Amino acid sequence: xxxxxxxxxxxxxxxxxxxxxxxxxxxxxxxxxxxxxxxxxxxxxxxxxxxxxxxxxxxxxxxxxxxxxxxxxxxxxxxxxxxxxxxxxxxxxxxxxxxxxxxxxxxxxxxxxxxxxxxxxxxxxxxxxxxxxxxxxxxxxxxxxxxxxxxxxxxxxxxxxxxxxxxxxxxxxxxxxxxxxxxxxxxxxxxxxxxxxxxxxxxxxxxxxxxxxxxxxxxxxxxxxxxxxxxxxxxxxxxxxxxxxxxxxxxxxxxxxxxxxxxxxxxxxxxxxxxxxxxxxxxxxxxxxxxxxxxxxxxxxxxxxxxxxxxxxxxxxxxxxxxxxxxxxxxxxxxxxxxxxxxxxxxxxxxxxxxxxxxxxxxxxxxxxxxxxxxxxxxxxxxxxxxxxxxxxxxxxxxxxxxxxxxxxxxxxxxxxxxxxxxxxxxxxxxxxxxxxxxxxxxxxxxxxxxxxxxxxxxxxxxxxxxxxxxxxxxxxxxxxxxxxxxxxxxxxxxxxxxxxxxxxxxxxxxxxxxxxxxxxxxxxxxx
Numbered sequence: 320x321x322x323x324x325x326x327x328x329x330x331x332x333x334x335x336x337x338x339x340x341x342x343x344x345x346x347x348x349x350x351x352x353x354x355x356x357x358x359x360x361x362x363x364x365x366x367x368x369x370x371x372x373x374x375x376x377x378x379x380x381x382x383x384x385x386x387x388x389x390x391x392x393x394x395x396x397x398x399x400x401x402x403x404x405x406x407x408x409x410x411x412x413x414x415x416x417x418x419x420x421x422x423x424x425x426x427x428x429x430x431x432x433x434x435x436x437x438x439x440x441x442x443x444x445x446x447x448x449x450x451x452x453x454x455x456x457x458x459x460x461x462x463x464x465x466x467x468x469x470x471x472x473x474x475x476x477x478x479x480x481x482x483x484x485x486x487x488x489x490x491x492x493x494x495x496x497x498x499x500x501x502x503x504x505x506x507x508x509x510x511x512x513x514x515x516x517x518x519x520x521x522x523x524x525x526x527x528x529x530x531x532x533x534x535x536x537x538x539x540x541x542x543x544x545x546x547x548x549x550x551x552x553x554x555x556x557x558x559x560x561x562x563x564x565x566x567x568x569x570x571x572x573x574x575x576x577x578x579x580x581x582x583x584x585x586x587x588x589x590x591x592x593x594x595x596x597x598x599x600x601x602x603x604x605x606x607x608x609x610x611x612x613x614x615x616x617x618x619x620x621x622x623x624x625x626x627x628x629x630x631x632x633x634x635x636x637x638x639x640x641x642x643x644x645x646x647x648x649x650x651x652x653x654x655x656x657x658x659x660x661x662x663x664x665x666x667x668x669x670x671x672x673x674x675x676x677x678x679x680x681x682x683x684x685x686x687x688x689x690x691x692x693x694x695x696x697x698x699x700x701x702x703x704x705x706x707x708x709x710x711x712x713x714x715x716x717x718x719x720x721x722x723x724x725x726x727x728x729x730x731x732x733x734x735x736x737x738x739x740x741x742x743x744x745x746x747x748x749x750x751x752x753x754x755x756x757x758x759x760x761x762x763x764x765x766x767x768x769x770x771x772x773x774x775x776x777x778x779x780x781x782x783x784x785x786x787x788x789x790x791x792x793x794x795x796x797x798x799x800x801x802x803x804x805x806x807x808x809x810x811x812x813x814x815x816x817x818x819x820x821x822x823x824x825x826x827x828x829x830x831x832x833x834x835x836x837x838x839x840x841x842x843x844x845x846x847x
Contacts, residue, residue, distance in 0.1 A: 322354050322396060329402040329566075332790070334783025335384060336577060337410030337480050339363065339432075339596035342380040343779040344388040346403070351787060351806050353780060355395060357387030363430055370432040370686065372480075374424060378555065381484060385556050405567050406548065407786035408488070409778050410481035412501040412573035413452075415459035417534075418476045425470035428480070429459055431597070432632055434687030434694045436462040444613065446521065447514045449504055452616050452630070453689055456502040457518070457531075464525060472527050477502070477534045485571035487555055489546030492536045495569070495785070497576025499538035500618035500626075503531070508623050509538050539570040541621035541798045544789050569786045575601055575628060576621045577781030582744035582771060583807045585620040586799055589742045592760060592768070593778075594749030598634035598725050602627045608736050614690050614728045621785060622798040627738065629728030631690055635748050637683035637698045638717040659751075665714050666752035669759075672715030674824020678706030679713060680831045681720035682839045690724045697842040701835065718759050719828050721749065726763045726829060744769050744812055746777055754815060762821035769812035 325331055325348050335344045340362060346355040359380045363370045389400045415429035429435075431454040439462035443451040451458050456477060463471050478486065479502065482494045496505065503518075504511045510532065518531045539545050548556070548566040556562060574593065578584075579601050584591040590602040601618075604625045608615065616628040642665055649656055656664075684696025700716075702708055732738040743766050750756040750770050761768045788801055 322348055323398055325349055326354075326392060326396055326398055326400065329404050331403045332783045332787035333388075333403045333406045334577075334779045334781065334786055335381070335406075335408050335484075336574060336778040336782055337377070337380070337408075337484065338574065338778065339411060342384045343777065344384040345779040345783050346388060346392065346400070347780065347783045347787060349791075351784060353783075355388055355391040356779070357384045357389070357391055359383035359387070363432065366427065368435070369427055370430045371427045372430065374428070377480065377484065381556060382558060389557065389559075389561065399561050401561060402563050403566050405569060405786040405790045406488075407569040407782035408481050408485045408571040409498075409574055409577045409782035410479060410484065410571075412479060412498055412575055413454040413456060414479060415456060415463070416478050416480065416483050417460070417470065417474045419473045420475040425473055426463070426468065432686050433459075434632070434689060437694065438462065439465055443518075444611070446517055447504065448611060449514065450611050450613055450615060450617065451504075452613075454501075454630075461518075461521075464522060471525075474527075474529060474534050476536070478536050479571075479573065481571035481573065482536050485546070485568060488548055488552035489568050490549055490552070491546035491568075493539050493545045493570055494536045495572035495576060495621050496538055496540055496619045496623050497579070497621050498571060498573035499536065501573055501575075501616075503535060504617070505538065505619055505623075508540060510535060540623055541570065541785055542788055542792055543570055544568070545570040567789060569782075569789045570621075572621055572782055572785060574778045575599065575618060575626075577778035577785070578746060579603075579620055579626075579781070580784050580802065581777060581781035582746055583802045584742070584744055585622060585624065585802065587624070588740055590740055590744075592725075592743065592745045593747045594634050594722070594745065594756065594760070595747040596635055597630065597632055598722060598747075598749070599628055599630040600725065600729060600743075602629075602732060602738060602740065604738070610735065612731055614731055620798075627732055629690075629725060629732070631724040631728070632686050632688050633683045633696065633724070634721045636685040637681070638714075638721060640698070641717060663752045666718070666755040668711045669714035669718050670711075670755060672709070672711035673707060674820050675827035675831075676716040676719060676824075677709065677712035678703045678831075679708065679716040680828070680835050681716045682832075682835070683717070683720045684839060688724055690728050691836055693839065693843065695843050697839070697846055699839055699842050701838060715759075716828070718749075718755070719763070719825060720832070722760060722763050723829060723832050726825070729764055740766060742769065743767065744771060746770065757813075757815035758818075758821065759825075761815050761817040762825045765817050765822050767814050767816050769814040771807075771812035
């Protein structure tokens with residue numbers, strides 16, 4: 320009855336996150352626990368060499384996941400979801416979404432997965448003396464300028480997928496600090512003024528009718544109210560007309576920031592690992608890095624603290640494909656097994672593999688991978704004739720491959736910059752099977768890895784917590800205190816320590832992996 324009354328009175332917060340393969344909505348109560356959810360599966364498509372989603376798919380996914388959440392509320396509590404205390408939108412960071420003054424999309428949405436901006440990213444990194452990754456919005460913008468794409472002069476607004484959905488629902492062109500930090504470099508809680516001036520001078524000869532800062536969404540710190548659900552937005556979100564307008568929104572955020580929130584990893588010397596379609600670590604820094612590294616992004620927490628981000632484009636897509644293949648084999652014999660049970664069985668068998676995977680090696684490059692210098696990728700598996708080709712070693716090799724590039728990036732922070740961690744928390748599909756993902760990640764990074772039960776709700780829960788922050792925030796309360804004292808309390812998750820044998824095995828695998836990158840290069844060159 321208490322939850323039902325909270326729903327009726329609008330004492331709830333709603334979070335919706337647009338992930339790479341799933342859009343998820345989570346409704347939380349006054350104690351921050353999830354009370355209902357809904358999801359919508361989708362998949363990016365490769366069109367004309369560009370990884371993209373269509374605007375119609377974004378709208379269908381938004382309505383689909385919200386509709387399932389509303390149905391879940393009705394089934395569980397017997398009431399309609401008429402209002403909420405607050406709403407937050409999050410999604411895949413980076414990419415390229417540009418619109419003209421009429422709100423029309425000027426070019427196909429280019430997701431973070433595209434590695435087509437090498438020249439722009441290299442030139443901007445040199446100009447700013449600051450690493451600009453290929454997937455950042457400003458890199459896509461400048462590459463479009465270098466390519467002389469005809470839509471560029473008509474740009475009126477540039478944003479991310481979270482910023483786009485928030486704009487459609489509220490009319491406000493804003494972003495949270497984490498998502499904004501993947502659009503253009505930040506400084507002192509806003510876009511870096513010196514770099515904006517440099518970019519302005521760089522683009523001045525082209526004679527565009529806009530300046531860079533005019534087309535960027537405003538950057539807002541967590542805790543700021545960033546608009547209200549409009550009548551048009553309410554109809555877009557809920558075509559049944561049940562949901563009423565006027566609900567306040569928190570700033571839209573990136574999936575990196577919501578991962579930090581969902582794992583309570585926003586304080587210095589803490590970090591989190593998000594491992595799903597892509598894999599990345601977010602390490603909150605005590606001080607700026609001494610060097611500039613193309614493998615390391617400098618972004619921000621939703622509260623504005625500097626974060627070192629190691630991002631790899633490929634993680635689960637390849638082993639997902641193999642597991643689908645194994646499921647076909649099961650069905651061919653007349654068997655039947657649920658997807659979660661099959662994943663658990665195959666993940667757990669990997670624990671029985673040899674520490675170094677028995678001489679097997681795998682590359683999970685379904686797309687390019689900047690850390691190892693690949694603009695394009697081909698999934699690849701290889702073994703020595705005398706290798707121990709067992710199912711346990713094969714699965715262990717697939718899972719090691721999923722986090723191998725992450726290891727290369729993290730080595731820069733720990734070995735070159737002497738970054739130290741007190742807490743590293745994991746979330747995402749790689750950690751769904753208990754212990755296995757933690758054990759292998761701990762071996763790869765030689766660091767204890769924890770997983771919280773609550774983190775299983777992922778970024779949708781994280782953005783719901785940020786939405787709750789704007790309405791439940793105490794006077795002068797910081798985001799760090801809000802999470803530590805009110806949301807998580809003493810919950811630090813289940814912890815797995817690295818074992819020396821597993822760490823040595825992963826090092827042996829990595830030696831084989833790095834030597835074999837020439838094989839992957841040959842595959843890209845000759846299998847086009």
